[in-house]
Amino acid sequence: MGDVTLEHVTKRYEDVTAVDDMNLAINDGEFICLVGPSGCGKSTTMEMIAGLTMPTEGEVFIGGREVTNLPPKDRGIAMVFQNIALFPHMDVYDNISFGLRLRKYDKEEIDRRVERASDIVQLEGMLDRMPDEMSGGQRQRVAIARAIVRNPEVFLMDEPLANLDAKLRVHMRTELQRLHKELDTTIIYVTHDQAEAMTMSDRIAVIDSGQLQQIDPPLVCYNEPANLFVAGFIGSPSMNFVDGEVTEAGFHGKNVEVDFDPADVGVSPGDDVTLGVRPEDVYTEDEQAGIAHPTKRIEATTDVLEPMGDEIFVYLLLSEDATTSMDDASEGMSDQLLMSVDPDSSITEDQDVSVVLDRAKLHLFDTETGEAIQHGIATTTTTSTDSSTPAESDD
Amino acid sequence: MATENEQQSGIGKQGDADIKRGPLERWVGAAIKNPKRAYRAMFYVATVFFLVTTLFPFYWLLVLALTPNNLISDMGLLPKGFNPEVFITMFERVPFHLYMFNSFVLGLSTTIIVLLLASLAGYVFGRLRFPGRSALMLGILAISYFPPAAFFLPLFELFTGGTDIVLGPVTVSSPDLFNTPAPMVLPFSALFMPLSIFILTTFYGQIPDGLEDAARVEGTTRLGALFRVIIPLSAPGVATAGVLTFISVYNEFFFSFLMNNGEASSWAPIVAGILKYQGQFDTPYNLMAAASIVGVLPVAILVIVAQERIVSGLTAGALKE
The missing domain is CATH 2.40.50.140 (Nucleic acid-binding proteins)
Structure with a gap:
C-alpha cells in the first residue's frame, strides 16, 4: 500500500530550519502536489520521504511501515528528478533496468518489465539509444520508465517538468495524469508552479517557510484559502x-x-x-x-x-x-x-x-x-x- | 601638419622600395605588421627546445646501446658501429624480464590499492560536507610534501623485524618483510596517495548530486553508487590518477633500491636490474643503455594509450542542469 505519513517531521540545518514540524497524511493512490515558492522546504520534504535526507526530528511512514531511518533503496519508492538524472554512461535499456538488475531479477523478467514500461511511456525502438542522443522530452520519459519499471508503492517527482519547454510541459502534464490513472499508485509531486499543481493533483499541499499552510483539493485551496499566503499563491x-x-x-x-x-x-x-x-x-x-x-x-x-x-x-x-x-x-x-x-x-x-x-x-x-x-x-x-x-x- | 603626415607616409613607402633588406630584416618587418607570426615563431622555438631536451637523452641512450662497449669513448652524436644484438645480450646477461615483471607487479598492486583508497577518500572530500574537511585536505597536502627519505629509516626498521610491537601482554617483533613486495608497495601507496586523492576529489565532486541520488533511490548503497555511477562517469580522472601512480612507482628509485637485496627473486624492480649489469671489472654501458630503453618502452606505450582514454570525456552532454 502506498500511503505516506509524516509525523512532526523537522529538518534543521546549522542555522536554518528547512522543514518545521510537518504533518502530512497522503492516501494510497492519491496524486498530491507539494507546492510553494523556492526555498520553502518542499524539496527537502520530498527528500526526507525518499530517504535522501534524514529528518532531524519526527517520523516517516510509507505503507504503514516506519521508514525514518531506512536507506532509499528499502523504502519501496521511485523518484523522477528535476535534472532528469539519467545515467549518461548507460543506454536506455540499462537505465530503465538499473534497479531491476541490482535486485537480481532474471533476464526474461527484466526484458518483460522494461518492454511494458517503455510501452507505457511510448519509448518503443529507442532502448539502445544513449541519453545524450535524445531530446529533453524523451529523456524525461526514460526517467519515468525507470521509475515505473519497479512497480513502486510511491512515486516521488521533484519538479520533473521544470527543464522542459512550455509546450512539452503542458503535454507531459496530461501524460502524467494519464499515467496516474493507468498505474493507480500514489504520486507525490513537487512543484513551484501553482498551475501545474492545480491541473494535476487530487490534493494540493501548500508549503511556505517549511510549514504546511493548507492541504486540500485544488478548488478548495482556490475558493477557500486557509490564509493570506495560500490566497496569494494559488491562482494567477x-x-x-x-x-x-x-x-x-x-x-x-x-x-x-x-x-x-x-x-x-x-x-x-x-x-x-x-x-x-x-x-x-x-x-x-x-x-x-x-x-x-x-x-x-x-x-x-x-x-x-x-x-x-x-x-x-x-x-x-x-x-x-x-x-x-x-x-x-x-x-x-x-x-x-x-x-x-x-x-x-x-x-x-x-x-x-x-x-x-x-x-x-x-x-x-x-x-x-x-x-x-x-x-x-x-x-x-x-x-x-x-x-x-x-x-x-x-x- | 597635414602635409608633414603625407610626407612621412610617403617616405615610408619609398623606404620599402629603396632600402635593401636581408631576409631577417624582411621577416622582422613582416612580424611587426603581423604579430601572430612572431607568436608562431616563438611557439616553434619553444616546442623544438622542449622536444630536444626531452628526447635527446633517449637518443643518447640509443647511441650508447648501439655502440659496442669497447668503442664507448670520445663519443660524437652518432653511434660508433651498429650492434643491435645488444638487445638480446642484455636478456642473456641478466634476467631483465623478471625485473620488469617485478616492476609491473609493484606498480599494478600499488595502483589498485591507491585507486581503491583514494576513491573512498575522494568521495568523502568531493561529495560530503563535514567540519574539518579543508583542514584534513590541507593535512594530506602537507604530508604529500614530506621527503620520502625521512620515512626510510623507521620504515626499514619496521619492515626488517627490528621493531617491537606491544600487543597487551605479548610483545612481538614486527614481521620481516625485507625482500617481499610489501615494504615497497606500502610506502609507495602512502606516498602517491595524496595526488590521486586530489585528482579524484575534483572529478567526483563534479558529478551532479542528482545522479547519485537516482542511483540510491534505484537500489544502491552510497558505496554502490560510487562504484556503479560515480567512478564510471569519472573514468578520465580515474585513468589519470592510475597512470600517474603507476608511472611514479615504475620510476621510483629510493625504496625500490633499498628494500630488497637486488635479486630478481627478491622482487627487485628494473632499477636493480640495470645496476646488476655492472660487474666487478667492467661497466657495460651499452647493455645498461639497452636495458634502460627496454624498461622505458612499456611506460611510453602506456602513456600513448592512456592519453586517448584521458582525453575522451565520457560525461559530455550527459546531463541537463
Missing part, C-alpha cells in the same frame, strides 16, 4: 488584497468599503483585517447584472491593460495619488486593484470606471495572523441589496 494572477479595519458598518479600507454585520462574520469593530478578492470577481458597472450580491461601487481609473486573448487584465488605480510601483503592491495593494474583463469589452487605458466586487467571492483575513476569517460575505447579510442602493446615492 494572484488575489487582490486590501488592508482595512472592521467598523460597526462592516469593512472600511482606504478606498474600498463593504457593509456587513461584524457579529455575523465573527469579527469585532476595531480589528485589522485584509479583504481579498480575485481579479475575476471584480466587475465593471455594466457587468454587475450577472452577480447577485454586488458591493458598493468603487471609483477607479484604468492604468494598464494586459490582453490575454480569452480575457483582459485591467490594472485599476483607486485614488489620485496611487502609484504603480511594486512596493505599494506588496503592502496590501490598497491603491490598486486587478480586474479581469471580457475580451470584447471596450475598456481603454486611463478611463474612469466604477467597479463592484462580488460579495459571494470576498475573503476576509486577519491581517495580523493571516488566517482566513470568512469566505463569501453575501451569505451572512440579508441587507446586501439594500446597502448597495444608498451607496450609489452617496457617490
